[in-house]
Amino acid sequence: MANEKKYIEGYPFYFWEIKDHTKVKHRVFAEYFDKYVKIVGEHHNINYIxxxxxxxxxxxxxxxxxFGSPILAAFIAQENIEKLNRKIKIFVVDTDKENLENLQxxxxxxxxxxxxxLINDNYKEGTEKVLQRYxxxxxxxxxxxxGYSLDYKFFKTTRNDRRSEIIVNFMFNALNRGISIEKIRQTINNLYGTDEWKKIKDLKGYEREKAAVGLFVKRLEEIFPHVKEYRISFPDKDRTYYYLIHGTNHQKGLRIMSSSFAKHNDGNLEYKGPKQNQKSLLDMEEFKIDEISNFLFRKYKSKEVSFLNIVIESIKNGYAETFVRKTLSKLEKDGKIQIIRRPQYTLQGHERKGIEENDIIVFKE
Known part of the structure; x- marks a missing residue:
């Protein structure tokens, strides 16, 4: 169903209605894209599509x-161009010419x-026009x-450079409604780039959801080494609406994106809809530390693991880095782990107290 156009006196363009989940999506996108521009753009020209x-x-x-993602990206690009001399080109693709006129x-x-x-074309052809030039x-x-009429082959083209990244909206709710309909079988084949999804349609409830998003993440991991899904619930009911899925070639991108998402979702790596603000921050922190502690000991008991590996695995299992750090600090204080800090001392000769990527965590019996 098409979005209803809304007009406000004094504004020469129309608006669409926004829900809370879209506000969250835009905040996370803006937070992360700004960091991407600052980091990658320090030594390279950047395109945004x-x-x-x-x-x-x-x-x-x-x-x-x-404002929507194209305008937010433009705000971010203009600020970074003016203040940091970044080199950024922005391309916006849409099949609806009226939308592009509104954007202008x-x-x-x-x-x-x-x-x-502004490119009046479908997402594949519009992107191809940009990639032919850059x-x-x-x-x-x-x-x-x-919807979910995406082509897995398209995602392969987004790996045009090792610094390229994607955020894709995986519309699980729509897919879940249509996954058993015979006439859209090819559409789903195109989405996954395989027919492995067929065994998913016989599953129910959470098992189907887990398998559906898990297969898509697995397929993207064949293109990007680090892929993380972020669940977005309906704002008014405790049910999954869609997943934001981020693909990057570097663990730093994974970590920064997860921190950006957590910042706008009370430290969580999901948007919980009506349950979003039910716990106090104190209660949530105590709960998270206990939960992460149990997760880490199930996985790493009697093992030695680098902090970086722990963080990557924790993020992919839904735990924000800030809570992982707090958990490890508490476990060290309680004598349940040993942290071998590498190096042991700061450049000023002081013994280090924090936790860095190369530090080794020793999980005791």
Missing amino acids: DCFGGCGAYIDEKQNIY KIIEFKNITIPIE PHTPTFYLIDPF
Whole structure:
């Protein structure tokens, strides 16, 4: 169903209604994209491709105004260009010419002066046009469709450079409704790039959800070494709406993205909808530390493991790095682990207290 256009006096463009889960998605995207630009853009030109641009502006039930991912990316790019001399090109793809015209009105209204190329085409053809001109430029792809008519072959093209990354919206709720419908079998084959999904349709409830998103993550891991899914619930019911899935070639990207998500979700690596704010921060921290401690000892009892490996494995199992650090600090204080710090001393000759990537964690019996 098409989004209803809403108009506000004084604004020469239309808006779509925004829900809380979209606000969260946009906050996380903006937080992470800004860091990507600052880090990758320090030594490289960058391209940003918004594969499903949308109309660019939103309004909530209180008449508060929000801007969509193409405009947020433009704000971030312009600030980094002006302050840090970053080199960024922005491309927005959409099949709806009216959406692109609306975006152009927003760009002019907000005095965005950096070049933004609006491409009236489907996501595959539009992206291909950009890659033909910039085949090896590090590129950040936002792939945020309304449904799940995506082609796995397309994701392979996003690995055009080892610094390229993707955020894709995996529309589980829509897929779950249609996975047993015979006439869309080929659509799902295209999404996964395999027919392995067929055994999923006979599963029920959480088992089906786990298998459906797990297979998609597994397929993306054949393209990007580090892939992490972030569950997004409906804002008004405790049920999965979709997953934001991030793919990167570097553990640093995985860690920064998970921290960005946790920052806007009370330390969680999921948006819980109506349950989002039910626990106090203190209760949540105590609960998380206990939960992570049990997870770590189940996995690493009597083993020696680097802190970096622990963090990567913990993130992929849904635990934010900040809570992993707090858990390890408590376990060390309680004498349940030993931390071999490498190096042992700071450059000033002081004994180190924090935990760094190369430190070794020794889990006791």
